[in-house]
Amino acid sequence: xxxxxxxxxxxxxxxxxxxxxxxxxxxxxxxxxxxxxxxxxxxxxxxxxxxxxxxxxxxxxxxxxxxxxxxxxxxxxxxxxxxxxxxxxxxxxxxxxxxxxxxxxxxxxxxxxxxxxxxxxxxxxxxxxxxxxxxxxxxxxxxxxxxxxxxxxxxxxxxxxxxxxxxxxxxxxxxxxxxxxxxxxxxxxxxxxxxxxxxxxxxxxxxxxxxxxxxxxxxxxxxxxxxxxxxxxxxxxxxxxxxxxxxxxxxxxxxxxxxxxxxxxxxxxxxxxxxxxxxxxxxxxxxxxxxxxxxxxxxxxxxxxx
Numbered sequence: 001x002x003x004x005x006x007x008x009x010x011x012x013x014x015x016x017x018x019x020x021x022x023x024x025x026x027x028x029x030x031x032x033x034x035x036x037x038x039x040x041x042x043x044x045x046x047x048x049x050x051x052x053x054x055x056x057x058x059x060x061x062x063x064x065x066x067x068x069x070x071x072x073x074x075x076x077x078x079x080x081x082x083x084x085x086x087x088x089x090x091x092x093x094x095x096x097x098x099x100x101x102x103x104x105x106x107x108x109x110x111x112x113x114x115x116x117x118x119x120x121x122x123x124x125x126x127x128x129x130x131x132x133x134x135x136x137x138x139x140x141x142x143x144x145x146x147x148x149x150x151x152x153x154x155x156x157x158x159x160x161x162x163x164x165x166x167x168x169x170x171x172x173x174x175x176x177x178x179x180x181x182x183x184x185x186x187x188x189x190x191x192x193x194x195x196x197x198x199x200x201x202x203x204x205x206x207x208x209x210x211x212x213x214x215x216x217x218x219x220x221x222x223x224x225x226x227x228x229x230x231x232x233x234x235x236x237x238x239x240x241x242x243x244x245x246x247x248x249x250x251x252x253x254x255x256x257x258x259x260x261x262x263x264x265x266x267x268x269x270x271x272x273x274x275x276x277x278x279x280x281x282x283x284x285x286x287x288x289x290x291x292x293x294x295x296x297x298x299x300x301x302x303x304x305x306x
Contacts, residue, residue, distance in 0.1 A: 002089055003029050004305065005296050006102040008081055009240075011038020012282050013272025014108035015065035016289030017296075021106075022072035024297045029100065030069070030076045031092070033240070037062040038110045039131070039273070040282055047138060049282050061282070081243050086265055103305050104267045106292045107247075107255060109240035111273040111280075113233060116148070120204040128210025129231045133157040134281065136232075137164050145230035146171050146213065148201060154234035155183035161232065162192040169193070169228070173200040173218050196226075204231060239274050250277070261292040269295055 005021050007014045010032035021028040040046065040058035047055035056064075070076070079098065084105070085091040092100045113131035115121055121129060130136045133147075133156075141164040147157050150172040161168045170187065175197045177184050187193050196215065202223065203214035212227045239253045248256045248264040254277050255270040257263055263270055271292040272285040 001101070003027070003100065003102040004300060005029075005104045005106060005293075006031060006090075006092060006100060007106045007108060009033055009038065009108035009110055009272070009274070010036050010062070010066065010076070011108060011110050011272060011285065012040055012062060012065060013038075013110070013274075013285040013289035013292075014106070015062060015069050016286040017106045017108060017271055017293040018069035018074040018289075019065065019072060020290050020293035021296060022069055022074045024293070025073075026293075026297065026300070028069075028074050029102075030074055031081060031094070031100070032076055032078050033080050033109060034078075035110075035112070036078070039113065045139070046135070046282060048135075083243055083245070086246055086268070090267060103303070104296045104299055105269070106261075106289075106296060107241075107244070107263075107268065107270040107274055108272045108285075108289060108292070109274050111237040111239040111254070113237050114235045115233065116201060116235075118201070118203060124204050124206060124210050124231070127208065128206060128229065129204060129233070131233045132280070133160045133232055133234075137161050140165050140230045142166055143229040144169070144227070145232060146201075146226070146228045147232045147234055148172075149234035149236075150174060150177040150179060151234070151236070152179045152183045153236070155179045155187040157232055157234045158187050158193050159190060162190055165192070165230070167192055167194065169226075170195045171199050171201060171213075171215065172197060174198065201231070237273070237280075241274060252277070260295050261288055262295065267299060269299075 004026040007030045045055045080095040083093040144167040145165045146169045198218045199215045201213045202216045205212045255275040261269045269292040271288040
């Protein structure tokens with residue numbers, strides 16, 4: 001069987017693409033990957049997705065989108081793509097050993113946030129530890145938080161959080177930032193922002209919610225506790241594109257697309273955080289998923305594929 005379209009990824013971009021493709025009677029197959037639902041499942045509440053006056057849980061949002069896609073005829077397979085052979089028909093090799101063929105592919109595998117990889121981090125994901133200030137910042141109104149990182153994204157996250165938090169402390173493991181000067185100046189000159197240089201977080205503390213961290217001085221090795229109610233990680237993202245050998249990517253591994261979600265490979269499209277290095281919002285991911293599905297429909301018609 002050759003599928004009209006196979007969608008890789010079950011986050012909001014992939015699920016939106018599935019809804020549109022299914023409604024166009026393309027009978028899409030979604031290969032979910034092993035992080036079902038994507039980064040939204042790490043967000044407790046989504047308050048900025050249109051249509052939900054009182055917000056909606058991140059997991060609930062993707063579950064509803066999945067049910068919607070299934071209602072229109074989408075099928076799902078819990079597996080992960082390891083390699084793709086491109087041609088008039090694309091052949092996908094899955095981790096399970098299965099092979100899937102498709103006339104077109106939408107890659108919506110997302111980008112995974114870099115984590116600290118410490119034992120206590122897992123306990124507090126969604127309960128004080130997050131990777132998205134614009135997603136979760138409003139929940140920290142009147143609280144003191146830290147931002148871990150030293151690049152532009154860390155400066156941007158810290159500055160954004162001053163809208164809500166009473167104090168924002170940037171924790172950086174070196175004695176200088178790698179962020180652009182304008183972004184540094186914006187953060188360093190803000191009255192609500194402090195910086196702890198040459199420090200790294202080695203433990204996150206609390207009961208049911210974060211109440212502090214343990215810091216280690218990268219020069220002296222001294223360990224000290226630090227009180228805070230939120231930990232925002234801004235140490236980068238890793239796009240999930242390891243399996244793409246012939247698709248053009250930028251220096252960081254993000255897929256390069258035109259404004260219509262086309263890649264350099266005929267019949268292969270991309271949507272969501274796997275190609276979005278700027279916004280990384282649920283609504284923009286959904287929009288790009290919609291665009292990719294509509295482009296797939298045009299592509300298949302142009303190829304004379306029913």
